[in-house]
Amino acid sequence: MDLKPGDVVILKSGGHPLSVVEVNDDKVACVWMGNEGDLFRETLPLAVLERAEPDDDEEEEEDDEEGDDDEEDEHASKVA
Numbered sequence: 304m305d306l307k308p309g310d311v312v313i314l315k316s317g318g319h320p321l322s323v324v325e326v327n328d329d330k331v332a333c334v335w336m337g338n339e340g341d342l343f344r345e346t347l348p349l350a351v352l353e354r355a356e357p358d359d360d361e362e363e364e365e366d367d368e369e370g371d372d373d374e375e376d377e378h379a380s381k382v383a
Contacts, residue, residue: 311354
């Protein structure tokens with residue numbers, strides 16, 4: 304798995320989404336927010352992580368935003 308800073312991963316065993324901040328060989332430094340709003344940072348072996356799948360809600364929001372651009376473009380072409 305090819306990771307870079309900014310990628311979102313999750314432990315294979317489950318848990319909070321983790322943001323990748325640094326990748327060194329087979330070790331990945333991650334940060335995440337705890338339930339109380341505390342910021343945590345831990346370096347984990349690559350073998351225990353997998354890329355997080357986007358939530359359905361996030362995908363729908365992205366689709367809605369893309370649709371809004373199309374509507375604006377369509378309106379602009381009618382006005383011109």
